Amino acid sequence: MEKLSFTLYEVFGYFLPGAVGVISIAILFWAIFLPASAISIETPELSKLWYFGLMILAYYAGHVLQGISRSLFKNPNDSTFAHQTAEMLQVIKRAKEQLAAHLGMPPDQQLGNGTTVVLCDELAVQYGQLGDRDVFVYREGFYRGSVAAFTLLDLAILVRCLVPGSAFSISKEVFLISRLQWLFVLAVVSCSIFFLVKRYKHFAGLRAMRGVLAFVSLSSFPGLGKKPEGPKSEAS
Numbered sequence: 229m230e231k232l233s234f235t236l237y238e239v240f241g242y243f244l245p246g247a248v249g250v251i252s253i254a255i256l257f258w259a260i261f262l263p264a265s266a267i268s269i270e271t272p273e274l275s276k277l278w279y280f281g282l283m284i285l286a287y288y289a290g291h292v293l294q295g296i297s298r299s300l301f302k303n304p305n306d307s308t309f310a311h312q313t314a315e316m317l318q319v320i321k322r323a324k325e326q327l328a329a330h331l332g333m334p335p336d337q338q339l340g341n342g343t344t345v346v347l348c349d350e351l352a353v354q355y356g357q358l359g360d361r362d363v364f365v366y367r368e369g370f371y372r373g374s375v376a377a378f379t380l381l382d383l384a385i386l387v388r389c390l391v392p393g394s395a396f397s398i399s400k401e402v403f404l405i406s407r408l409q410w411l412f413v414l415a416v417v418s419c420s421i422f423f424l425v426k427r428y429k430h431f432a433g434l435r436a437m438r439g440v441l442a443f444v445s446l447s448s449f450p451g452l453g454k455k456p457e458g459p460k461s462e463a464s
Contacts, residue, residue: 235366236362236366237362237365237366237369238287240366240367240369240370241290241294241366241369241370241373242287242290242291242294242369242373243283243286243287243290244290244370244373244374245289245290245293245294245370245373245374245376245377246285246286246287246288246289246290246291246292246293246373246377247286247289247290248374248377248378248380248381249286249289249290249292249293249376249377249380249381250282250285250286250289251381252377252380252381252383252384253289253380253384255381255384255385255387255388256383256384256387256388258388258394259384259387259388259390259391259394260387260391263391263392263393263394264393264395265395266395266396266397266402267395267396267397268396268397268398269396269397269398270398270399290373293373293376293377293380294369294372294373294376296376297372297373297375297376298372300375300376300379301372301428303342304368304429304432304433304435304436305341305342305345305346305436306340306341306342307341308341308345308432308433308436308437309341311433312437316437319440319441319444320344320440322444322448323344323348323440323443323444324338324339324344325338326443326444326447326448327339327344327347327348327443330447344440345436345439345440346439347443348439348440348442348443348444349361349435349436349438349439349442350439351439351442351443351446352438352439352442352443352446355442355446357442357445357446359438359442360434360438361435361438361439364431364434364435364438365435367427367431368428368431368432368435371424371425371427371428371431372428372432374424374428375421375424375425375428378417378420378421378424379421381417382414382417382418382421385410385413385414385417386414388410389407389410389411389414392407394410
């Protein structure tokens with residue numbers, strides 16, 4: 229049995245957005261069922277089992293949020309090419325022509341944008357030319373999941389803002405939180421969602437175009453990716 233590993237995508241794509249999601253659910257629970265209770269912000273003395281359980285809960289919440297976030301956006305593989313420059317569109321056209329030729333398709337028939345991205349990416353992987361692929365993949369997942377997580381957080385803060393009586397306790401001292409303060413936090417989170425969406429689209433585009441550029445480079449310059457042969461020793 230192969231050794232299991234906790235990859236960067238598990239942390240950035242699932243755990244971190246899931247942690248924000250769990251906090252959002254906690255705020256909603258607080259606003260709906262315990263609206264007048266003061267929340268202590270001191271470090272709670274929980275057992276290791278409790279912390280482990282919270283980590284598992286955050287991880288599963290991250291999977292749910294990723295599922296939600298996928299429904300919020302169209303497939304980036306289908307829309308990435310629409311935002312490219314004229315020169316880059318020529319490179320994409322070249323990729324489609326080469327793919328059609330390799331697949332034996334008629335000259336007047338080409339693959340769609342989404343299929344082109346997926347096929348180019350897989351071909352680059354098969355050639356072993358990964359480049360920054362993993363970085364783009366986990367960052368795309370991180371920002372996509374974060375959009376769903378911060379949207380849920382935005383909703384939770386809005387509900388908490390509408391329900392009066394929120395307060396925090398620090399060292400047995402209670403501090404009331406006004407609606408104006410909650411509105412400030414709400415504005416910060418809402419602005420963050422806008423920039424998270426932009427970052428998601430940015431890395432989705434980089435991930436899609438990396439595969440296309442890798443395929444065009446490998447097919448147009450056959451010597452790429454091949455290790456130079458060492459000098460042959462002469463027979464004595």
